[in-house]
Amino acid sequence: MKKNFHIDDFTHPGGQVTELDPAELSPLPPPYDKREKPPIRKLTDEQSTRMDASLDGVVAIGLTPPKSPEEEKAFIDKFLAGIEKLFSTDDNWTFLQPLVHTLEYCVKCQICSDACPVYVSSGRQDIYRPTMRPELFRRIVSTYIKKEHPLLRKIKDSDIDLNWQTLARLGELAYRCTLCRRCAQVCPLSCDNALISREIRKVFSQQMGIAPKEIHEKGSVQQLRVGSSTGMTPAALRNILEFAEEEIEEKTGRKIKIPVDKKGADILLIHNAGEFIAWPENLEAFAIILDAAGVDWTLSTEIAGYDSVNYGVWYDDFQFARVAIRQSQAARALGVRKISLGECGHAHKAGIVVADRVLVGDLIIPRESSLPLLEEIVLSGRIKFDPSRNHFPVTLHDPCNMVRLMGIVEPQRRILRKICPQFREMTPHGVENYCCGGGSGFAITQSTNFPDWRNSVSGRMKMKQILEAFQDAPGPEVKKYVCAPCSNCKGQFRDMFEYYDVWEKSGILYGGLVELIVNAMADLKKPFIQWEWH
Amino acid sequence: MPQLEVGGKSYEVDEDGFLQELDKWGRDFAQGYATIEGIEGELTEEHWKLIDYIREYYAQFGIAPMIRKMCKDTGFDLKKIYTLFPSGPAKGACKLAGLSKPTGCV
Numbered sequence: 001m002k003k004n005f006h007i008d009d010f011t012h013p014g015g016q017v018t019e020l021d022p023a024e025l026s027p028l029p030p031p032y033d034k035r036e037k038p039p040i041r042k043l044t045d046e047q048s049t050r051m052d053a054s055l056d057g058v059v060a061i062g063l064t065p066p067k068s069p070e071e072e073k074a075f076i077d078k079f080l081a082g083i084e085k086l087f088s089t090d091d092n093w094t095f096l097q098p099l100v101h102t103l104e105y106c107v108k109c110q111i112c113s114d115a116c117p118v119y120v121s122s123g124r125q126d127i128y129r130p131t132m133r134p135e136l137f138r139r140i141v142s143t144y145i146k147k148e149h150p151l152l153r154k155i156k157d158s159d160i161d162l163n164w165q166t167l168a169r170l171g172e173l174a175y176r177c178t179l180c181r182r183c184a185q186v187c188p189l190s191c192d193n194a195l196i197s198r199e200i201r202k203v204f205s206q207q208m209g210i211a212p213k214e215i216h217e218k219g220s221v222q223q224l225r226v227g228s229s230t231g232m233t234p235a236a237l238r239n240i241l242e243f244a245e246e247e248i249e250e251k252t253g254r255k256i257k258i259p260v261d262k263k264g265a266d267i268l269l270i271h272n273a274g275e276f277i278a279w280p281e282n283l284e285a286f287a288i289i290l291d292a293a294g295v296d297w298t299l300s301t302e303i304a305g306y307d308s309v310n311y312g313v314w315y316d317d318f319q320f321a322r323v324a325i326r327q328s329q330a331a332r333a334l335g336v337r338k339i340s341l342g343e344c345g346h347a348h349k350a351g352i353v354v355a356d357r358v359l360v361g362d363l364i365i366p367r368e369s370s371l372p373l374l375e376e377i378v379l380s381g382r383i384k385f386d387p388s389r390n391h392f393p394v395t396l397h398d399p400c401n402m403v404r405l406m407g408i409v410e411p412q413r414r415i416l417r418k419i420c421p422q423f424r425e426m427t428p429h430g431v432e433n434y435c436c437g438g439g440s441g442f443a444i445t446q447s448t449n450f451p452d453w454r455n456s457v458s459g460r461m462k463m464k465q466i467l468e469a470f471q472d473a474p475g476p477e478v479k480k481y482v483c484a485p486c487s488n489c490k491g492q493f494r495d496m497f498e499y500y501d502v503w504e505k506s507g508i509l510y511g512g513l514v515e516l517i518v519n520a521m522a523d524l525k526k527p528f529i530q531w532e533w534h
Numbered sequence: 535m536p537q538l539e540v541g542g543k544s545y546e547v548d549e550d551g552f553l554q555e556l557d558k559w560g561r562d563f564a565q566g567y568a569t570i571e572g573i574e575g576e577l578t579e580e581h582w583k584l585i586d587y588i589r590e591y592y593a594q595f596g597i598a599p600m601i602r603k604m605c606k607d608t609g610f611d612l613k614k615i616y617t618l619f620p621s622g623p624a625k626g627a628c629k630l631a632g633l634s635k636p637t638g639c640v
Contacts, residue, residue, distance in 0.1 A: 046536065047549070218637035226596070230638030236595035243603050274639030277600050309639060344639070444639055448549045487639040532612070534601065 005126035010136065010169055011161040016054050017127055017169060020453075024123030026460060029467045029474075032500055039456035041449040051448070052168040056127065059448040060175035060212050061204070063168045072164045075208075079167055080144050082207030086199055087145070094317055094357050099199055102191040103138055106131065112183035112193060117434050117461035118176060128176055130183035130193040136160065136170055137196055171210060174200040178439030178458055179314065180400040185431070197440075201315040211315050215441045219311040220319040224326065228273040228307035237306055240276045241299075244284050251284070252524050256291045258283075261334065262298035268336040269297050269370065270327065270351070272344035272487035273307035279490060282343060285514035285528065286370075292521070293377040298334060305330025308341050310350035314440045324355040328363040338366035340373055343485040343512045345399030346440075348406060369402065371485065371513070375411035378418060378517060386522040387419050392479055394420040394516065395469040397462070397493075398433035399486035407431065412485060412513055419520040426465040434461045436484065438492025455499040459492055463500065466508065476507035479531050485513040494534075503533045541566025550625075552635045559589075559632030567630050572620055581618055581630075584608055588631040598628050598636060 009017050022039050043053055051062030066072040085091040086099060112130040113119050119128040126132065139160035142148045153159045160166070177197035184192040204210040211217075223229040232240070241258050248256050259265065269290070275282045290297050300306055304326035312320025331339050341347050352367045359365075377383065396416060402408045409430045416423040428434070436443070437459020445454070470480050484490050493510035502508050509531060519528040535554060538547045541562045546554040551570070553559060564585055568577050577585075587608050591599040601623050605611055610618070619626030624636055 050536075214637060222637060228638060230636070230640055231597045232638075233596055236597050239595060240600060240603075243600070243606075247602070272639050277597070277636070277638070278640040280600060280602060307638070444637075446550070446635065491639055534612070 007139070007160060010127075011163065011166045013163060013165045014054070016057055018056050018125055020056060020122060020125070020457070025456065026121045026123065026464070028460070028464055029471070031505055032463070032467065040452040043449065047448065052165075052172070054165060055169040055172040056125075056176070056453075058172070058176075058450060058453040060445055060450050061171055061210055062448065063171060063210065065168075066164050075164055076162055076167065078208055079203060080140075080162075082203035083140060083145055085207065086203065092317075095195065095199065098192050098195050102134060102193065102195055103141070105189045106134055106187075106191045106193075107189065108135075109188070111186050111188065112191075115182040115186040117180070117182070117437070118178065118458050121460035122457050127173065130177070133170070133173055133177065133200060134191075134193055134196045136166075136173075137200065170200060171204050174198075174204065175212065175442075175445070176453075176458075178400075178435045178437065178442055180435035180439050181404055182400075182432075182434070185404055198315065202317060205316040206318060212441065212445050212447070214444045214446060215311045215315055216319070219309075219441075219444070220316070220323060223304055223307055223309065223311075224319075224322055227301075227303045227305075229309050229311065230273045230277050230307070232273055232276060232307070234301040234306070237276065237301055240280065244280050244287070247280065248284050248288060251526060251528060252288060252518075254288065254291070256287055258287050259298040261301055264335050265298035266296035266337050267298070267340045267373075268300055268305070268331045268334055268338070269340050269342060270300070270305065270308040270347070271342035272309055272347055274309075274487040274491065275342065276306075279487070279512065279534075281515055281528070281530075282487075282512045285512070285518040286342060288518050288521075288528075289374065289377060289383070289514060293380075293382050295373075295377075297340075298336065300330045300334060302326075302330035302333060305333075308344050308347035308351060310347060310355075311441060313346055313350040313354055320350065320354065321358040324350065324358050325363065327351060328355070328359050328365055331365045332362060336365070338368055340368050340370045342370055343487065343514070345401040345486040346488060348399075348408070349401035353406065369406070369408050369411075371402070371408055371411040374514065374517065375414055378415045384522040385419050385517075385520045387421050387520055389522075389527065390420045390516055390520045391422065392481060393422045393424065393470055393473055394481045394483055395424055395426055395466065396429065397426070397436060397466075397482055397484040397486075397489055398429055399484070399489055400433065400435050400439055402485070403431050403433055412483075415513065415517065416483065420516060424469055426469045434465060436462050436486075436489040436492040437496065438488055443488045443491040443495070451495060451499075454492070455496045459496045463496060467506065470506070470508065474506060476503075476505060478507060480506070480508045481516070481529070482508060482510040483513055483516060484510050509533070540570070548635060550635060552629055553632045554634065556632055556634065563632060564630045571626055571630065573618075578618075580610070584610065584615065584618060584627050585631045588628055588633065592631070592633055598624065598633050
């Protein structure tokens with residue numbers, strides 16, 4: 001492995017900048033301290049001819065090398081044109097200010113490095129420092145955009161040789177940051193190095209049409225075409241809701257009609273559509289709670305109105321705006337008073353915070369997190385709870401966008417303190433939380449060997465935190481629950497727990513917040529949470 | 535795009551071996567792929583029951599059925615599905631049924 005990184009390592013054609021050494025990864029508590037297999041699968045020879053993995057042997061976008069010097073030049077020119085646009089007010093009015101601030105104010109003090117779970121977990125690989133992408137970015141700007149004098153560049157050490165290989169590595173490197181923004185939180189100068197990751201992704205996507213398939217083609221493009229990134233059409237949604245209503249009746253004895261397209265409802269609830277396909281118990285629990293509390297709510301069957309995801313928030317301003325507008329249009333068509341977002345972190349950031357930048361006129365509809373609504377219901381006494389039904393160890397995972405970005409920290413905790421007698425915090429938590437490892441689209445990036453990297457590197461810190469939170473009962477005989485109010489985080493936990501065999505070895509299940517609430521409802525005859533791995 | 539030889543024919547698949555051209559699917563694809571997936575011998579009636587169910591649901595709704603619905607409608611529990619398809623419902627059964635990889639936050 002290479003620790004003393006030099007910029008030439010990054011620009012030199014051929015070879016691999018760094019190789020992850022399993023022995024160097026930060027240690028996990030036993031029995032996870034021994035791993036027999038190498039953490040990251042190697043690409044096959046055939047894959048290696050098609051996909052560049054010369055950064056760290058891992059593939060998120062996997063660019064194919066150019067066939068001629070002309071092709072290479074066109075590629076570089078296109079990239080630089082995209083970089084130039086980032087500095088134009090017309091093209092990048094949304095993020096120009098924080099971009100320039102971050103580029104100009106960073107003093108490379110490296111405080112952010114120790115805050116970065118990817119850097120620390122990887123065994124402190126230089127290339128994963130939060131300052132590495134901005135460093136490369138600044139060099140590109142100095143050499144090719146500002147075209148500073150070679151002597152000045154020499155003095156400033158801001159030179160870089162741009163070739164196809166450099167850009168292929170930079171493109172991959174933009175997908176080694178989960179955009180958790182822990183680096184931005186600790187920066188004494190408020191630089192946001194995660195923003196740089198996203199700006200690089202933007203150039204690749206908006207200018208060059210390059211993004212992980214799962215996020216673009218099968219993600220935001222599919223969402224705008226059929227209604228959901230899962231491919232779920234309105235007809236499929238109705239079929240699933242029928243099934244959910246049956247399940248609710250079987251589990252609770254209650255006949256609940258899940259309201260759909262109800263004009264003039266008080267609240268339009270938008271779930272991450274992953275819940276409908278993979279975790280229907282989450283949307284069922286929402287329906288049970290809102291029904292019991294007498295809330296006037298509805299779901300929508302409009303395009304994007306039943307899928308809160310907005311993957312553009314990770315990589316593309318245009319796709320972001322298109323989805324945000326469709327979601328607000330769905331709410332406007334129903335004439336609801338406000339939108340409430342279900343358990344999905346990035347949808348909170350996209351729909352509640354960033355959408356402010358693109359919504360105008362009557363598309364500005366109040367948009368809120370469902371967590372304070374749930375808190376109000378649980379603490380109001382409208383529903384009777386029996387906390388002894390949740391008498392098992394519970395810890396809480398904080399989705400980065402809810403806590404660090406938005407400061408939604410206490411509602412979920414006040415709920416858990418009331419209904420989970422064995423609730424315990426992870427260390428650290430709240431606004432200082434660690435990412436699940438699946439942030440910014442990583443949890444859905446399922447191709448090639450990227451999941452191996454995500455499970456063994458970007459999720460490693462969270463894995464350690466979870467195990468430590470349950471160290472009083474580490475064995476599988478005591479069933480334990482990681483409450484993760486976010487579909488993306490749940491997807492990451494499912495994959496990571498399978499990767500490490502956590503259900504068998506430690507008996508740790510993951511799930512949402514609403515499932516715990518329903519599980520504690522005093523008048524239900526059967527437990528709502530089923531302790532089955534899924 | 536990678537190609538995969540299944541039962542003597544070549545198919546276009548994604549990086550993880552999911553069929554890309556859904557209309558190329560045939561029963562020989564499923565049978566051929568069974569060997570790759572570590573299922574011994576001929577696919578049984580139970581295998582086909584699940585594969586046919588998945589394909590019918592997909593034809594109607596354009597997505598794979600959710601796992602719990604799959605279990606309920608076929609009468610197989612998840613454990614049984616894993617016995618039939620060791621890689622599980624999504625990475626095993628759906629793959630043999632010729633569906634593409636699940637997308638979105640699932």
